[in-house]
Amino acid sequence: MVDVTVFGTVEQDQGGCNCGCGHAHSMRDAAEVLEKELTEKFGDMVRFRFVDAFSEEVMDFPDVVKVMNQFRFPLTLLNGEPRFHGGLSLEKISDAVAELLGAIGGFRP
Incomplete structure (x- = not known):
């Protein structure tokens, strides 16, 4: 199993979320x-x-709080490790999840 945790803001983002959808x-x-x-x-x-x-809720993640100012939101952690920041790329995150699952023998495309 892979834990995916996304840290971000809940306010409407007038500039878009950098997810590539254009909205x-x-x-x-x-x-x-x-x-x-x-x-x-x-x-x-x-x-x-x-x-x-x-x-x-962010206080439940003291290690993230310590380094949050080094990254742009959204910040995505995979199994507790910061992996992506500044956008949510389904392709990149999906590939990384598949790689992690393959490494533990849990996923075969």
């Missing part, structure tokens, strides 16, 4: 689309969580 929406909205796509592709081999970076 202005919140990072939470973009994360929900990502979650749906990853779940369709990998099923229960992926556990997904969105965390509002400006909520109390």
